[in-house]
Amino acid sequence: MAILRVAAKANPALLLPTILVAAYAGTLDNSSDIVTEIETVERLGPEGNILELKTPYGTSVAGDDVLRHLRSSFPVDGPKVELTDEWVTRSADLSILSFKSLDSPLKELDAHLTLRSHVVGYSLTTADLAVWGALRGNRVALGGLQKASNNITRWYRFIEDSNPWIANAVSNLYAESQRKRAIASASGGSYNIGLQNTENGVVTRFPPEPSGYLHIGHAKAAWLNHYFAHEQANGTLICRFDDTNPTKESQEFQDAIKQDLSLMGIIPDRMSFSSDYFRQMYDLCIQLIKNGKAYADDTEKEAMQDERGKGIASKCRDMSVADTLKYFEEMRSGSDEGLRWCIRAKISVDIPNKAMRDPVIYRCNLEPHHRRGTTWKMYPTYDFCAPVLDSLEGVTHALRTNEYRDRSPQYSWIQDALGLRQVMIWDFARMNFIRTLLSKRKLTKLVDHGLVWGWDDPRMPTVRGIRRRGMTIPALQEFMLKQGPSRNIVNLDWTSFWATNKKYIDPVAPRYTAVFKEDLVTATVEGAGERHTSDVPKHIKNHDLGTKKMILSRNIVLDQADAMTFKLNEEITLMKWGNAFVHDIDSDPTSKKVTSLSLRLNLQGDVKSTDKKITWLAQEPCNLLAVELVDFDYLITKDKIEKDEDFMQFLNPKTEFRTAALADCNVAGLDEGDIVQFERKGYFRLDRAAADGQAAVFFNIPTGKVG
Numbered sequence: 001m002a003i004l005r006v007a008a009k010a011n012p013a014l015l016l017p018t019i020l021v022a023a024y025a026g027t028l029d030n031s032s033d034i035v036t037e038i039e040t041v042e043r044l045g046p047e048g049n050i051l052e053l054k055t056p057y058g059t060s061v062a063g064d065d066v067l068r069h070l071r072s073s074f075p076v077d078g079p080k081v082e083l084t085d086e087w088v089t090r091s092a093d094l095s096i097l098s099f100k101s102l103d104s105p106l107k108e109l110d111a112h113l114t115l116r117s118h119v120v121g122y123s124l125t126t127a128d129l130a131v132w133g134a135l136r137g138n139r140v141a142l143g144g145l146q147k148a149s150n151n152i153t154r155w156y157r158f159i160e161d162s163n164p165w166i167a168n169a170v171s172n173l174y175a176e177s178q179r180k181r182a183i184a185s186a187s188g189g190s191y192n193i194g195l196q197n198t199e200n201g202v203v204t205r206f207p208p209e210p211s212g213y214l215h216i217g218h219a220k221a222a223w224l225n226h227y228f229a230h231e232q233a234n235g236t237l238i239c240r241f242d243d244t245n246p247t248k249e250s251q252e253f254q255d256a257i258k259q260d261l262s263l264m265g266i267i268p269d270r271m272s273f274s275s276d277y278f279r280q281m282y283d284l285c286i287q288l289i290k291n292g293k294a295y296a297d298d299t300e301k302e303a304m305q306d307e308r309g310k311g312i313a314s315k316c317r318d319m320s321v322a323d324t325l326k327y328f329e330e331m332r333s334g335s336d337e338g339l340r341w342c343i344r345a346k347i348s349v350d351i352p353n354k355a356m357r358d359p360v361i362y363r364c365n366l367e368p369h370h371r372r373g374t375t376w377k378m379y380p381t382y383d384f385c386a387p388v389l390d391s392l393e394g395v396t397h398a399l400r401t402n403e404y405r406d407r408s409p410q411y412s413w414i415q416d417a418l419g420l421r422q423v424m425i426w427d428f429a430r431m432n433f434i435r436t437l438l439s440k441r442k443l444t445k446l447v448d449h450g451l452v453w454g455w456d457d458p459r460m461p462t463v464r465g466i467r468r469r470g471m472t473i474p475a476l477q478e479f480m481l482k483q484g485p486s487r488n489i490v491n492l493d494w495t496s497f498w499a500t501n502k503k504y505i506d507p508v509a510p511r512y513t514a515v516f517k518e519d520l521v522t523a524t525v526e527g528a529g530e531r532h533t534s535d536v537p538k539h540i541k542n543h544d545l546g547t548k549k550m551i552l553s554r555n556i557v558l559d560q561a562d563a564m565t566f567k568l569n570e571e572i573t574l575m576k577w578g579n580a581f582v583h584d585i586d587s588d589p590t591s592k593k594v595t596s597l598s599l600r601l602n603l604q605g606d607v608k609s610t611d612k613k614i615t616w617l618a619q620e621p622c623n624l625l626a627v628e629l630v631d632f633d634y635l636i637t638k639d640k641i642e643k644d645e646d647f648m649q650f651l652n653p654k655t656e657f658r659t660a661a662l663a664d665c666n667v668a669g670l671d672e673g674d675i676v677q678f679e680r681k682g683y684f685r686l687d688r689a690a691a692d693g694q695a696a697v698f699f700n701i702p703t704g705k706v707g
Contacts, residue, residue: 001033001034001035001056001405001406002033002034002035002053002054002055002056003034003035003036003037003053003054004018004019004022004034004035004036004037004051004052004053004066005037005039005044005051005052005053005054006019006036006037006038006039006050006051006173007039007041007042007043007044007049007050007051008038008039008040008041008173008174009040009041009042010042010043010050011050011095011097011137012136012137012138012173012174013094013095013097013133013134013135013136013137013138013141014050014092014095014134014137015050015051015133015137015173016133016134016136016137016169016170016173017067017088017091017126017129017130017131017133017134018051018066018067018070018133019036019133019169019170019172019173020129020130020132020133020166020169020170021067021070021071021126021129021130022034022036022070023036023165023166023168023169024124024126024129024165025070025074027165028074033405033406034053035402035405035489036172036488036489037488037489037490037491038172038173038488038489038490039490039491039640040490040491040493041491044062047062049062049063050063051063051066051067052066053066053069053070055069055073056352056354067088067126067130071084071088071126077125077126083120083121083125083127084119084120084125084126084127084130086127087119087120087127087130087131088126088127088130090105090131091130091131091133091134092134093105094106094109094131094134094135094138094141095134095137095138096138097138097139097140098140102138102140102141106141106152109131109152110150110151110152111151113151113152113154113155114151116151116155117155117158118155118159119131119155124159124162124163128159132156132159132160132166135152135156136170172487172488196424197396197424198233198396198397200396201233201234201235201236201396202228202229202232202233202235202236202396202397203229203235203236203237203238203393203394203395203396203397204225204226204228204229204235204236204237204238204395204396204397204398204399205225205237205238205239205240205390205393205395205398206221206222206225206226206237206238206239206240206261206266206268207239207240207241207242207274207386208222208239208241208242208257209241209242209243209245209248209249209382209440210241210242210243210249210250210251210253210254210257210370211245211248211249211250211253211440211444212248212253212440212443212444212455213253213256213257213260213455213456213462213463213464213465214256214257214260214261214462214463214464215438215440215443215460215461215462215463215465216431216433216438216461216462216463216466217401217430217431217432217438217461218463219260219264219463219476219480220430220431220480220483221399221400221401222261222264222266223264223266223477223480223481224399224428224480224485225237225399226266227481228397228399229269235396236269236270236394237266237267237268237269237270238268238269238270238271238272238393238395239258239261239268239270239271239272240271240272240273240274240389240393241254241257241271241272241273241274241275242274242382242385242386243273243274243275243369243370243371244274244275244379244380244381244382244385245365245379246365246367246368246369246370246379247365247367248444249369249370250370251370254370256455256464258271260463260464263463263467263473264463264473264476264477265473265477270393272393273371274380274385274389275369275371275372277388277389277392278372278375278376278379278380280388280392281380281384281385281388281389282332284388284418285328285343285361285362285380285384286325286328287418288345288361288417288418289321289324289325289328289343290321290325291417292321292346293345293346293417294324294343294344294345294346294361295314295316295317295318295319295324295343295344295346296316296319296323296324296327296328296331296341296342296343296344297314297316297317297319297341297342297343297344297360298316298327298340298341298342299314299315299316304360308354308357308358309354311349311350311357312349313349314344314358317346317349317358324343327341328341328343328362331343331362331364331377331378332376332377332378333377334364334366334377334378338364338377338378339364339366341364342360342362342363342364343360343361343362343363344358344359344360344361345358345359345361345384345410345413345414345417346358347359347410347413353406353409354406355406355407355409355410356409356410356413359381359383359410360381360383361380361381361383361384361414362378362379362380362381362384363378363379363381364377364378364379365377365378365379383407383410383411383414384414386398386411387410387411387412387414387415387420387423388414388415388418388420390423391415391420391421391422391423392420395423396423396424397423397424397425397426398411398423398424398425398426399426399427399428399485400425400426400427400428401427401428401429401430402427402428402429402430402487402489403430404427405427408425408427411423411425412425426485427487428485428487429487429488429489429490430489431483431492432489432490432491432492432640433461433491433492433493433494433497434491434492434493434494434639434640435634435635435636435637435638435639436461436494436634436635436636437461437635437636437641437647438461442647443455443460443461443462445648446460446635451635451651452635456468458632458687458699459632459633459634459635459655459656460635463476468685468687468699469632469685469699469701469702470501470505470675470683470684470685470699470700470701470702471497471498471501471701472501472504472505472675474504475500475501475503475504475505476501478500479496479497479500479501482500491639491640494702495702495704495705496704497704498701498702498703498704499703499704500704501701501702501703501704502683502703502704505675505683505701506677506683507539507541507542508539508542508545508675509539509675509676509677509683510538510539510545510548510666510676510677511538511539511540511676511677511679512538512548512663512664512666512667512676512677512678512679513575513615513616513617513663513664513678513679514615514627514629514661514662514663514664514678514681515557515558515559515615515616515617515661515662516559516560516561516659516660516661517626517659517660517661517662518560518659518660519560519593520557520558520559520560520662521557521558521559521560521562521563521594521595521596521597522555522556522557522595522596522597522619523555523556523557523558523563523596523597523598523599523616524554524555524596524597524598524599525553525554525555525556525574525580525599525600525601526554526583526598526599526600526601527600527601527603528552528553528554528601529552529554531551531552531553531554531618531620532551532552533549533550533551533552534549534550534552535547535548535549535550536548536550536576538666548664548666549664549665549666550576550664551618551620551622551623551664551665552577552618553618553619553620553623555618555619555620556574556616556617556618556619557616557617557619557624557662558597558614558615558616558617559615560593560594562612562614562615563585563594563597564593564594565612566582566585566594566597566612567582568582568583568584568585569581569582569583570582570612571602571605571609571610572599572610572612572613572614573605573607573610573612573613573614574599574614574616575613575614575615575616575679577616578601578602578603578605578607579601579602579603579604579605579606579607579610580599580600580601580602580605581599581600581602582597582598582599583598583599583600584597584598585597585598613680615679615680615681617662617663617664622665623664623665624662624663625662625663625664625665625667625668625690625695625696626660626661626662626663626690626695626696627660627661627662627663627667627690627695627696627697627698628658628659628660628661628695628696628697628698629658629659629661629678629681629684629698629700630656630657630658630659630687630697630698630699630700631656631657631659631699631700632655632656632657632699632700633652633654633655633656633657634652634655635651635652635655636650636651636652637650637651637652638650660695663678663696667686667696668690670686670689670696671686671689672686672687672688672689673685673686674686675701676698678698682700682701682703683700683701683703684698684699684700684701685698685699685701686698687699
């Protein structure tokens with residue numbers, strides 16, 4: 001499978017010719033599958049390319065070379081390839097965003113298309129796609145075409161109408177920008193994917209492996225399966241734990257996944273386990289062996305990988321059924337001899353799709369299973385388990401990420417070889433975020449190496465991690481729904497994620513006050529009178545939240561950063577109190593930092609007339625509660641880690657920032673998990689209440705402004 005990366009913020013007129021040719025190659029030859037990854041950036045990586053293609057053989061091409069490579073590698077033009085070269089080259093002239101510069105190329109194209117339905121010959125070629133794509137991506141040229149009635153317009157509409165797949169290819173490029181413009185509601189994502197064969201009902205499945213906590217990518221998969229089963233159809237959702245690797249799995253992870261699904265509002269109709277079917281899968285593997293469609297192999301792992309990559313048949317491929325069954329029983333007993341062997345499906349040796357090159361379907365593992373103990377010593381792989389159990393459990397539509405697309409033929413082959421009911425596959429793009437690891441293996445490494453506190457660390461992209469950071473469940477549900485089941489791979493920015501959350505917490509987060517301890521400034525307020533307390537709303541726009549205590553006193557404290565901006569005789573506003581004049585400023589002569597202030601209250605002043613609205617606290621022991629405000633940065637420093645890169649080389653050396661502060665007396669009544677706003681400092685979630693002399697700990701909640 002080839003991967004075409006596209007910088008979506010570049011000139012679309014330079015992108016669409018290549019995107020269309022890549023899509024056209026796939027329509028002509030299913031083996032010419034090219035996954036397009038749309039990245040919302042202007043350039044790709046430090047080289048600054050707008051297009052990059054990674055071939056199935058590990059090589060890469062970029063820029064203009066991508067289109068040349070596609071045309072030479074896939075049968076898109078046939079014998080007319082030389083005739084199309086001129087127009088593919090000339091399509092670049094149609095990408096310029098200038099009426100004046102476009103005038104001559106458009107006139108030449110219009111004259112050329114007189115009495116023609118195609119740019120070259122009598123059928124679709126890359127000349128049509130390159131020219132059409134350049135025009136479609138050029139807003140200047142497109143605007144003129146929509147108003148004109150000439151040869152170009154006739155040809156343009158003919159190409160579009162006679163090739164409906166073009167519309168999908170174009171929409172993929174604009175999908176992310178359209179999603180950002182969508183209204184912030186449940187209808188923000190398009191779920192009209194046209195699932196087929198739904199007349200007899202819909203049964204979907206979410207098959208998590210109980211070897212870690214759910215991350216946000218799993219959340220999307222779970223939500224999509226839930227949506228199509230429960231929202232679009234009166235169907236059935238199965239949660240099947242794929243517990244076929246006892247080395248990694250545990251009851252802890254299993255219980256956590258159940259709880260996380262429940263928190264997200266996803267309630268499966270049935271809960272099952274792959275381990276419930278171990279005997280049936282064992283019998284089906286024997287059936288496969290007896291039918292000559294599987295064999296035992298003791299080739300070393302590295303050698304097997306090399307042979308599969310080069311299309312070389314295993315020395316065991318022609319092993320007899322009797323010998324294969326003998327070694328299969330050795331595997332089942334877990335003997336020393338059995339541990340040397342695995343079972344491989346006998347599909348193909350050298351088919352271009354390497355996923356079909358005799359994949360392993362059974363392997364040994366002597367670790368006790370967390371549900372079955374030591375009953376079994378060998379286990380089916382996911383590649384065998386998924387198609388078998390999907391069919392046996394009545395799944396009608398298998399929704400899974402398109403990273404498994406190469407395995408779809410293998411999935412169907414296993415069902416066909418065993419005479420099982422075929423299950424329809426619909427693949428969707430996995431959800432990727434910049435500077436974020438969504439590989440369970442890599443996340444496990446972070447946990448095991450002590451680089452994070454655990455799976456619920458607020459820097460982790462797990463459901464528990466983002467909830468601990470302050471994400472609300474309704475916001476998570478809305479964000480998932482808005483993503484839709486797109487097949488377009490996009491690297492999302494966290495800003496839109498947290499901006500969605502802000503909409504939910506802002507109306508209900510009570511407002512409190514905190515000032516930083518470091519270089520705290522004391523101030524005397526003339527005219528304040530005796531210390532007294534008043535009740536004020538916790539949220540000026542939501543009185544349902546109740547009131548809080550506000551202490552007024554002659555002595556107050558405020559932030560150094562605010563005090564440093566004051567000028568003598570300047571009028572400022574003490575929030576929730578009133579205006580005051582800066583009467584005197586005392587500063588340290590060396591550091592220039594303010595040490596104390598004298599303010600003169602002016603309650604008749606207009607709060608709208610001042611530029612500086614200042615948060616403050618009465619300097620009373622009962623009103624100054626110690627708190628710790630914690631902010632976080634990304635765990636890695638690079639937007640996207642490539643497959644051949646070691647993510648450990650891009651770990652952010654400092655991701656945790658703790659600031660000591662003092663908060664008003666009202667925070668003493670908060671419970672763990674409560675979300676508040678410290679005015680002018682942001683939204684925070686109480687992670688740990690004050691206890692045993694330790695300060696309360698609040699985690700900063702991003703709002704979408706800084707990712």
